[in-house]
Amino acid sequence: MPLPLELQELSAQLSRARITAIKADGAVTVEIDGRGELLDLGIDSHRLGASRLHLIEAAIVDAINEAEDRSAALEEQLYNRMFGDE
Numbered sequence: 001m002p003l004p005l006e007l008q009e010l011s012a013q014l015s016r017a018r019i020t021a022i023k024a025d026g027a028v029t030v031e032i033d034g035r036g037e038l039l040d041l042g043i044d045s046h047r048l049g050a051s052r053l054h055l056i057e058a059a060i061v062d063a064i065n066e067a068e069d070r071s072a073a074l075e076e077q078l079y080n081r082m083f084g085d086e
Helices: 005-016 050-083
Strands: 018-023 028-033 038-043
Touching: 005 028, 005 050, 018 050, 028 050, 038 050
Parallel strands: none
Antiparallel strands: 018 028, 028 038
16 A cells, blocks of 8 residues: 555655754764664764774764654654644
């Protein structure tokens, strides 16, 4: 059974959304879509020293979690706009 048009549009908007989080003073950048799918992970090697590796690893996890939280907030906002606060 196909999804209602409103849900199809919501899904399309979430797929097109791009959310970026930057951590560790710009050394780690992640980009996800509005559904929370990781699209890109960037590490600025100029900002990365061997002693900072554990910080970068933690920053990657932190950046992904932040981006996912922002994605969930966007999904809720779009859903509420489309269907109200039912």
